[in-house]
Each structure stands twice: as C-alpha cells, then as structure tokens.
Amino acid sequence: MKTKEPFDMTNEEFTRYGDQILEWLAAYFDHPERFPVSGAILPGSIKKTLPSPAPSKPEPMAQIIKDFETLIVPGLTHWNHPSFMAYFAITSSRPAILGELLSAGINVNAMLWKASPAATELEEVVLGWLRRALDLPAGFQGTIHDTASTSSLVAMAAARESLQLQVREKGMTGRDLKPLTIYTSEHAHSSIERAAIVLGIGQENVRKIAVDHEFRMDAGELRNMLQRDKRDGYIPCCIVATVGTTSTTSVDPVPEIARLSKEFGVWLHVDGAYGGIAGLVPEMRWVLDGCAEADSIVMNPHKWLFVPIDCSVLYCRRPEILRRAFTLVPEYLRTEEEQVTNYMDYGIALGRRFRALKLWMVFRYFGLEGIVDRLRYHISLAQKFQSWVRSHPSFEVMAPAPFSVVCFRFLPQHWQKRSEVMMELINQLNLELLENVNRSGELFLSHTKLNGRVVLRLAIGNLRTAEEHVQKAWEVIRRNSESLEKRVGK
C-alpha cells in the first residue's frame, strides 16, 4: 500500500513556500512603486513566454514561484497599487487575504447547511451584521454570490417569479404572454441589460429611463413609462434603481421610485454594488433612503469592504419568492433538517465557496468603527481631489461626487469659449491625456462619456491609497495636460 505523503506537496514545502509567498506579498504591499500600475504590454506577449504544452513531469515549486515573479507579475495591472484609480478600485486587506487562505485550505462547500453547518451559519451571522449596520429591516435575508452581475440576475429572476405567470413551469415561449419589461436608468450598469437578455426578456424591453442633470433617474419619466406600458398591455417585471452608478456614482431617487414600485405593484431591485457599502458611514446613510422598501438590494464587499474579489451580497425582502424561483432538490441532496438555510436554493450556483469567512475577518479585525473610518477617509480624499480640479483653470468637474469617485475633464483655456463646437476635439484630447497618464505607469485611470463628452474618472477605494497618492495623481494629470495645453495654444 502506498503511503499518502507522495499524494500532495509535503507540509515542509507547504509552510516553506507559503512563508515565501507571504513575505513576497508583504514586500509587494510595502513597495508597490516597484511596479508600474499598468505596464506597456503587447497583446500576446505574456502567452509567448509561457511554455506550451503542459509539463508532463513535476516541476519544483521554487521554479514555479520564480516564473510567477518574472513572467506573470510584469504582465499584471496592479489593482493593489495605491495609484490604481480606475473603474471602481477593488481592494483587499491583509486580514481578508488570510481569511481567503483559510477558506482555500479548509475548502468546504457551503451549498447545503448539512454540507458544512458552520459555513452556512457564519454567512447568516455576518450578513446579519452588515444588514443591521446598514439599518436594513430584519426581514432582508442575505446570500453571498460571486459578483453583482449574478446578484442582479438572481434578483430579477425572483421579480419574474413574483408575477405568478408560471414562467418557472411553462417557460416564456409558446404562450400568449405579453412582453415583460424592465425599468432602469440610462446610467444603469450593463449587467441589468445582460440579465434581461439571459432571462429571455430582451434588450428591447429594457426601458432606459432618462436622467436628470445630475444623472439620477427621472422618477416622473419612470411613472410615464410604467403608465404607458400598463396601458399598452406590457407586463412590468422589475424596476432597477442604482445607488452609485458606474459612470458618475449618482444616486437614483429611491424613495420616489419605491412609491412607484408599490403603486404599480412592480418588484424593486436596488443596485448598490458600489454605493451601498457607503451607507455604513453615518453621514452617508442617506444613500440608502428608501431601500428598506425595496424587494432586493445588492452591494459588493469586494468593491469597498476590503475583501478580495469575489464577494457580492444580495439582500432580499421576499426570500420565499427567491427560493421559489430557484429551488430544485435532487434526491442526492435531500436532507432531513428543517429550520436551516440551504443557500443552494437561492441562486444559480450549486457549489459555494466559504466566502463569509473573509468578511468575518474584516468586520472583527477592523471593527465597524474602523471600517467607517476608512470609508470616510476615501470619501474625504475624493473631495480634496475635486476641490483641486475645481480650482484649476484648465479642468472642470463633470458630475457631482457624492462618494469617492470624481468625474472631470481637461478643457484647455484656449478652447473654453468654443467648448460646444469643439466637443469632439476636446474628447480626443482627453482620451490622449488618459492614454499618456496610464502609459506613464504612475497612475491608472479610466473614462466614461457623459452627454457626448469624454470624462475621466478618478476612483478611490484602495486601502493602500493615502493623500500623497492622490496628490501625486493630480501632479501626473496636470503635468501631462501641460504639454497638451501648449500644443493647442494659449
């Protein structure tokens, strides 16, 4: 009989290389400036350096780690870099990384309560902590999914189930069903439209409600659209409001929208993937106004609650409908226990990683007050950056910045009087500025378009970002703008 040792790496190697990786990560977190935020990588250039096909013989771990350092790391965009300010800055924290290490090590599957009771119960406890800290009602049941795209899809499937059209049993084709419709703002995240595609609702049945001058859904327009659709025989299925839109972090008027949702009897889902977490900060609690009236709300701890990707939380006020939309229990998963949560009944994935552990680590290690301090600090950094942009004659702020994202653009003084007619040239100039800034490796930003205007986005949310990095970001942006300003003339 073989012994079991040759079947896995030995513990001696495991702890030795584990230590080496911890040390490497520690150095990485301490001196991120060793790396450009984003390197100048040519498509396919990393692939070319990696051997193909797969090795047939075992290779030493030391070599694998060395290859990671020399072949993989130079091709990464460093989301951990304090000067990564693109998209929404996802951020990990050291206690949460240790939580993820533990999860990977114990490797339980939280599909059924019975399949690992503590994994299910810790998920219930931690999501209860977050719910209470956000002042959401006790009836909201939480589930962890991978990303907000999945959470919103799951919520919208529950909305469809709530219509009691027997879609679950009979499907949507071959029946005399009127078109189902979704209502969301033109600034909603693309995942809402994608969910409408997956659910068989279709892009043409997604009503993209106009926004006001601050990029918030126009509730009057929503009412008109709901009325028109009801009159025309459509079946309104779900309203999706956003707390913290992806482009500008605008906050839809959820209280008004919630009233319309009640009046018209339509499920209200709130996409708070980025902004919802800010509701932990007392002076930001307003961002969740009206959300207690929603049927479901998603927020992503992997965006702004200091856990590594992935971790998205969906709260649902009507879990029995959510369950009806998804549950299917084959014989091999039947268990006797009552009064337990089997999380596999509330979403798409059957197998579920033990994600609650990293969230638990963050809550306990930082404490709620510590979390609030960090969120508040990020918001204050963005407000400082905004004030610098405002006071510079060649830049303008392009949208309100309620959270930690600032939308701005470069507008050379020479062109300011003709900014409307020169919009396309100004757009080109801003894309050039973005490219130059990103190519410097000193800063990484992303962009969006608002009313036809290219806008740069600076997003703060990384635990390692301090004021010095925001100052440096502003310097890099200004420095790069100056040569462009010279080119277009004063």
Add this chain to the structure above:
Amino acid sequence: MKTKEPFDMTNEEFTRYGDQILEWLAAYFDHPERFPVSGAILPGSIKKTLPSPAPSKPEPMAQIIKDFETLIVPGLTHWNHPSFMAYFAITSSRPAILGELLSAGINVNAMLWKASPAATELEEVVLGWLRRALDLPAGFQGTIHDTASTSSLVAMAAARESLQLQVREKGMTGRDLKPLTIYTSEHAHSSIERAAIVLGIGQENVRKIAVDHEFRMDAGELRNMLQRDKRDGYIPCCIVATVGTTSTTSVDPVPEIARLSKEFGVWLHVDGAYGGIAGLVPEMRWVLDGCAEADSIVMNPHKWLFVPIDCSVLYCRRPEILRRAFTLVPEYLRTEEEQVTNYMDYGIALGRRFRALKLWMVFRYFGLEGIVDRLRYHISLAQKFQSWVRSHPSFEVMAPAPFSVVCFRFLPQHWQKRSEVMMELINQLNLELLENVNRSGELFLSHTKLNGRVVLRLAIGNLRTAEEHVQKAWEVIRRNSESLEKRVGK
C-alpha cells in the same frame, strides 16, 4: 497627512498570523482524524455562539483565529478529511492553496484583457494545456466560471442564441414563438433544469429522456422525442449529455447523441463536470468519445483536478455565438486592443477572480503524469471497494462504477428473496445505515435513489484518501450493518 500604515494590518502581523494559519493548516492536513468528518451539529447551534451585532472596535487577530478554531471548526463538515466520501469529493492540494493565496493577495480582476493582461493570457494558456491534454480540438475556447451550474447555464444561453430567433433583442414573450425545448437524461444534474428555468424555457419543456439499464441516456428515445417535437412545432434548443452523472457516474452515449445533434441541427452541450477530467487518464480517454463533436463541454477542476472550490471550465466550439449571447460593452469598459480575449464577454459575471493561477500551480507542480497517477489511483481504490462489496453476501453493487464512485446498498440476507416486495423497508434500512455511519464521525457518505431503491454512494476524489481510508470505510459500513442485520433476523 495620515501615514498609510494604520490603514491595513501591518506586514509584521500579516506574516506572523499567515505563518500561524499555514502551520494550523499543515497540522490539519496531517492529522484529520482529530476531527469527526461531520459533527453532530444542531441547527442554529453555531450561530448561537457567535456574537451579534458586529464588533464596533477592532479585535486582535489572535482572538479571531482562536474563535475560528474553537467556534467555526467544530461546526464544519470536513471535505478535506480522507474519509469524506459523500457527493463528489472536491479536493484541494497544497500547491493550489498557495495559488489561491497569491490570487487573493494580488487581487486582480480578469474581466478585460487590459484590466490585467497576464491574468487573461494565463487563463488562455492553462485552458489550452487542459484542452490539449484531453485531446479536444483546437477550436474549443475555454473560460473559467465559478461552478458547473453557471457553465451549463452559459452554454445553454449560447444554444438559445444559436437559434437566431432574436431572443437577445426581442426576448421570448409577446412574440409568436413556439416553445423551446431541452433534451437531457432523467439522470442529468439539477442545474440543467435550473438553467432552463432561468432562461425562460420552463421545466415542462425539459424532456427527460429515459435511460438504459446502466443509467445512460437512451439515444433511440432521444431521436423519437426530437422527431415528435419537430413534428409538433416545438423548437429544440439544446441537448445536454452527461459524462459522469451525479447519481451513478454513468456516461451517456455521446457519439450517437452527437450524430443526432448534427442531424437535427441542435446544439450539444456535454456536462462532464465530474467525469470529464478523467479523460486525462489514457485508459479512460473513452469517456470523451464524441465530445469533440459537441458544441460545448463543462468540466470542474475543483471536483477532481486538485484545486480548491471554485473553478469550472467551459469549452465552446462556437465562441462567436457564446460572445453574441453575452457581450455588452459600456463606454467605461471600451478598450482599443484588438486580438485580445475579454473574458467578460463570455458569461454572466463581469468581475472575474484570477482563478487560472491555482490551476497553473497544479499542472506545473504535479505535472500531467502526476495528475494522471492520482486520478488512476482514485479509480483503482473505487474498484477495490467495489470488489469488496460484490463479495459480501449482505451487500450489492447497484450500478456500474466506471470512475471513482461506487453505488451500493445493504440487503440483509434474510430479506433477499423478498427484496422487491420489501423495497420500502430495505430503503428505510439503508437510510438508517447511512445515518449511523455518518453519525459515527468516522466516515461521511451520501445517497441517491435508483429505480425506487435507496442506494449509498461512496465517492473517492480527495488527494488525502489512501487505501487505508477506503478499508476503514468498508469496516465502518460493515460494522454498522451487522447490528441492523441482527435486528431483521438471519
């Protein structure tokens, strides 16, 4: 200005507690017998011990880790235990755990090539390794998803898109569309039916094709059903064949099914979540016969390729259709690069963890030959167990065991002549045996039902399971059966 140190755990703490966790995991892997495979936990008992609400002040990491050990660990079912033989034994390996630690540490998002080029390119390379090692055609493009439930849903959405019915644009309601139908065996995984629900196809339009005496889809029945549905105006959307069904690990006749898929012009998806990986073993390559003709195939490295949950690979022969089913690129994610893969275009989730890294670690650290050795060993253990069951007068094997799962039941000798009329009593007895075995904490099994008969499943797939554990499993089962045998009389 604040310094950045107070914003996260210090490196000193990170490496110190990281070391402590590595040492804890090492001891855990070495002496799993310290823990019952599955404890006798009462619903709610873990929750009760955990403080509520969330702590407002930071707590010391030492205390958090201690609470993990004393409050969480006793409530876990130990999927890592060498005597965990329920469901499909997912298994982690030490190199892959280190890979997961690195992924959590660098925390990049592999949504867009540009968002972290190396993460995308490593995923392409590693999935190319796996594809070649399985002898699947070069045209198969791979994507990593969380679980097979998601992979199959994504594949079935592509199948729907391949019908060119403009479901993406117009949806499925309010149109004169005939019902779409799905074809799969009555032994298919519940995720197929769940995907049909999500996609708006409906449970009633899932044709559950009968199986033969070895639980394989009856291709003749499939042909009849396709013909009947075509005649009756249904729109066949997708055939889902299974390589390694969940109950018995039976293998559907994919070559015949592939011919029907071509003849009727219907997308063929193969669910090889468990069994597909076995195709790496030369003498098991037959399990993938016909799969090169499929349109898509899923297999789960987190089941039997030694990476921690989650990691499911979907290969698709028609990636342009898959892309058409999902792509939506908002302005803020528009990039210039051509000739790159933006994985967010091929599935539901936008944000994507860097899962390729752990898979790369496993391929390199074990080498293909090492992986094959381990798979072969698991299969041989199951064959041994099967031979023991066969030679025992009070047990019977209930299904062929082509992989590493054995389906068997206890049939007291006294009842053997009346086994048909006493089916329910025998079922009860087997459930009692299962409960007794699992309650012992020495072994963890699960069950299924075949033709009305309760059947116990012993599944091997854990890197830490050696022959001694399978011997012990058999002893535990026999010992527990003996008292039951006495009770029913000789």
